[in-house]
Amino acid sequence: MERPDRIELxxxxxxxxxxxxxxxxxxTIAGAPQPALRALLGFAVAFPLLWIxxxxxxxxxxxxxxxxxxxxVPARTRAxxxxxxxxxxxxxxxxxxxxxxxTKARFxxxxxxxxxxxWAEIPMIKAGRGATSCWDVxxxxxxxxxxxxxxxxxxxxxxxxxxxxxxxxxxxxxxLPAVYHLQPFVDALLAGRHVAVGRFQKLPAATEEYxxxxxxxxxxxxxxxxxxxxxxxxxxxxxxVREFQDPSRDDLSLxxxxxxxxxxxxxxxxxxxxxxxxFVSALCRTFAARRLTVxxxxxxxxxxxxxxxxxxxxxxxxxxxxxxxxxxxxxDRATLGRVLLDEVRRRGAALIFVSLRxxxxxxxxxxxxxxxxxxxxxxxxxxxxxx
Numbered sequence: 001m002e003r004p005d006r007i008e009l010x011x012x013x014x015x016x017x018x019x020x021x022x023x024x025x026x027x028t029i030a031g032a033p034q035p036a037l038r039a040l041l042g043f044a045v046a047f048p049l050l051w052i053x054x055x056x057x058x059x060x061x062x063x064x065x066x067x068x069x070x071x072x073v074p075a076r077t078r079a080x081x082x083x084x085x086x087x088x089x090x091x092x093x094x095x096x097x098x099x100x101x102x103t104k105a106r107f108x109x110x111x112x113x114x115x116x117x118x119w120a121e122i123p124m125i126k127a128g129r130g131a132t133s134c135w136d137v138x139x140x141x142x143x144x145x146x147x148x149x150x151x152x153x154x155x156x157x158x159x160x161x162x163x164x165x166x167x168x169x170x171x172x173x174x175x176l177p178a179v180y181h182l183q184p185f186v187d188a189l190l191a192g193r194h195v196a197v198g199r200f201q202k203l204p205a206a207t208e209e210y211x212x213x214x215x216x217x218x219x220x221x222x223x224x225x226x227x228x229x230x231x232x233x234x235x236x237x238x239x240x241v242r243e244f245q246d247p248s249r250d251d252l253s254l255x256x257x258x259x260x261x262x263x264x265x266x267x268x269x270x271x272x273x274x275x276x277x278x279f280v281s282a283l284c285r286t287f288a289a290r291r292l293t294v295x296x297x298x299x300x301x302x303x304x305x306x307x308x309x310x311x312x313x314x315x316x317x318x319x320x321x322x323x324x325x326x327x328x329x330x331x332d333r334a335t336l337g338r339v340l341l342d343e344v345r346r347r348g349a350a351l352i353f354v355s356l357r358x359x360x361x362x363x364x365x366x367x368x369x370x371x372x373x374x375x376x377x378x379x380x381x382x383x384x385x386x387x
Contacts, residue, residue, distance in 0.1 A: 001067035004165035055159035063163035065093040090130040098125040179385035180282035256298040258331035299331035
């Protein structure tokens with residue numbers, strides 16, 4: 001269990017009113033003509049002051065006795081979803097319990113404090129025991145979410161101070177892109193490239209591997225007919241063939257635009273980037289389900305070009321989402337143009353460019369690729385998953 005890194009003391013607002021009342025009573029005592037009345041008024045002043053002193057001492061000692069037993073924070077979550085944060089505090093003293101402990105946590109990302117969080121009250125922590133406080137956290141922003149430091153405040157009724165125990169422990173939560181469900185006609189992006197095309201090789205090469213079976217297409221070799229599946233087909237004229245694929249060959253190149261705007265409208269561009277990242281993640285999942293190998297390319301810095309080769313594997317898709325969680329507007333137009341030209345020169349793979357500009361540029365129109373602008377993303381998006 002961790003001790004508090006520091007104890008912050010702040011003056012409680014009601015103390016000023018109590019001090020003013022004690023001053024008025026003291027003036028009244030001084031002007032009272034009867035000694036018995038003076039004694040009564042003296043007790044009326046001494047008892048509140050003693051109570052304030054006792055409550056102040058207990059608030060400070062209780063805050064020093066608090067220990068942080070741990071916090072339950074997920075390692076990763078998704079944007080537009082909720083997770084529960086659980087903080088466990090223990091009371092090291094055994095003489096008296098901790099009453100009315102207020103706890104809160106700070107949430108920040110990219111060095112900017114997003115929310116200090118609401119105060120959550122623990123009514124009582126028994127002496128030598130522990131108790132928990134919970135928050136339901138909604139993540140709206142993709143990236144690295146820092147949870148912490150944590151604060152536990154004790155202010156007994158009548159205390160002159162609020163004693164806040166601060167714990168500097170910080171947890172890192174990776175916020176992955178939100179989940180988009182795409183329309184079934186998203187396959188139209190590959191029309192004329194890898195959909196319903198015949199096989200030019202009659203026999204699989206030695207480097208190719210078996211990836212599954214599909215319906216027979218004109219140009220397929222009869223030697224690849226899958227006899228078992230063909231016999232089970234309802235239509236006697238329907239045949240299935242074994243399909244092979246070169247593991248070193250890419251079916252699709254997907255390039256994400258990360259260049260900042262030239263007009264200075266940064267807020268709009270960041271909004272477009274968030275939508276584009278979620279769409280790229282959904283697009284890669286969809287094409288991976290079609291057993292296609294996707295080559296993802298984006299620029300993360302001046303000389304940092306990230307390239308991921310995504311096969312129909314869960315591990316590759318997880319690596320993509322971890323990469324997308326850290327993408328920012330750090331590209332430039334010149335480097336992006338060279339990246340697109342290099343991807344076009346890679347023979348045999350379709351190219352999809354997810355742009356942040358409202359219209360396709362003239363240089364891009366000359367390249368054999370599909371450009372998706374921000375207006376195209378809602379057309380291909382069927383649903384945004386929010387939990």
